[in-house]
Amino acid sequence: MPKIDISTAPRGSGTRYPAPFDAPxxxxxxxKLGDAAGLTQFGVNLVRLAPFVWSSQRxxxxxxxxxxxxLTGELVLVTxxxxxxxxxxxxxxFKAGDRNGHCFQNRSSEDATLLVVGSRHxxxxxxxxxxxxxxxxxxxxxxxxxxxxxVKPY
Amino acid sequence: MPKIDISTAPRGSGTRYPAPFDAPxxxxxxxKLGDAAGLTQFGVNLVRLAPFVWSSQRxxxxxxxxxxxxLTGELVLVTxxxxxxxxxxxxxxFKAGDRNGHCFQNRSSEDATLLVVGSRHxxxxxxxxxxxxxxxxxxxxxxxxxxxxxVKPY
Numbered sequence: 644m645p646k647i648d649i650s651t652a653p654r655g656s657g658t659r660y661p662a663p664f665d666a667p668x669x670x671x672x673x674x675k676l677g678d679a680a681g682l683t684q685f686g687v688n689l690v691r692l693a694p695f696v697w698s699s700q701r702x703x704x705x706x707x708x709x710x711x712x713x714l715t716g717e718l719v720l721v722t723x724x725x726x727x728x729x730x731x732x733x734x735x736x737f738k739a740g741d742r743n744g745h746c747f748q749n750r751s752s753e754d755a756t757l758l759v760v761g762s763r764h765x766x767x768x769x770x771x772x773x774x775x776x777x778x779x780x781x782x783x784x785x786x787x788x789x790x791x792x793x794v795k796p797y
Numbered sequence: 798m799p800k801i802d803i804s805t806a807p808r809g810s811g812t813r814y815p816a817p818f819d820a821p822x823x824x825x826x827x828x829k830l831g832d833a834a835g836l837t838q839f840g841v842n843l844v845r846l847a848p849f850v851w852s853s854q855r856x857x858x859x860x861x862x863x864x865x866x867x868l869t870g871e872l873v874l875v876t877x878x879x880x881x882x883x884x885x886x887x888x889x890x891f892k893a894g895d896r897n898g899h900c901f902q903n904r905s906s907e908d909a910t911l912l913v914v915g916s917r918h919x920x921x922x923x924x925x926x927x928x929x930x931x932x933x934x935x936x937x938x939x940x941x942x943x944x945x946x947x948v949k950p951y
Binding site: 644645646647649676677679680681682683684685687707708710712714720722724725727729732733734735736737738739743745758760762 | 798799800801803830831833834835836837838839841861862864866868874876878879881883886887888889890891892893897899912914916918
């Protein structure tokens with residue numbers, strides 16, 4: 644039957660960011676809802692952020708549109724324009740190639756959950772405006788990775 | 798600021814299905830959240846289905862992955878396998894090219910809301926297994942349309 648059994652969907656957690664940038668994201672966890680249904684054109688992850696956990700470092704994507712919808716809890720969306728509080732039913736979208744980085748930070752004492760949708764594009768790469776970090780293309784082939792902004796390896 | 802103002806997002810409602818297939822879908826209504834953020838690689842619609850309204854006729858897509866997440870209310874998901882009740886937090890995905898048609902029917906006395914995500918592919922076309930109806934490619938260019946299964950116009 645086509646309803647997705649979230650309890651058995653593939654899961655992920657943590658981060659491969661080099662230290663010390665991994666610290667706020669180590670406890671992030673997600674269920675891969677799109678993968679559970681065999682979807683390949685975009686990913687849909689149900690992300691759970693415990694108190695003081697971030698969705699990511701602030702970043703932007705060169706080739707992938709991204710959309711998030713907050714289901715529960717309270718998050719702070721950080722972009723070039725500043726900070727916005729996001730609660731259940733709030734949403735935001737980030738167009739491919741827009742160099743205005745974004746991340747969601749749980750600064751509350753309760754868990755927050757959000758749906759994150761992102762297209763999948765083999766050439767996608769991007770940058771973290773606040774820190775000395777970029778991510779290279781071909782991460783879906785396992786050959787991307789995190790580098791200094793001068794592209795030297797960590 | 799990047800948070801989407803749902804109250805001012807572009808909206809849609811109704812259906813262009815030929816009669817009598819339009820009847821259960823005439824009162825469907827949606828806010829175009831992805832469009833509001835300028836996203837083009839996939840659409841994200843917040844769909845509201847009043848009592849006895851359907852999301853669509855049962856259909857499948859040739860080239861587009863689709864994902865739905867139920868936010869409020871109760872819906873009946875109809876596929877080749879039969880019927881499943883979907884409530885808040887339930888979700889399902891439909892892979893491009895899988896000819897197992899689907900639709901969501903609100904048979905309850907309360908409104909239901911769902912997020913619908915679909916990739917956008919110019920060659921997408923598809924079929925309605927239960928009725929004499931297909932939809933042709935190029936609907937994003939405005940030249941697609943609904944036909945009989947022998948491709949004669951309505």
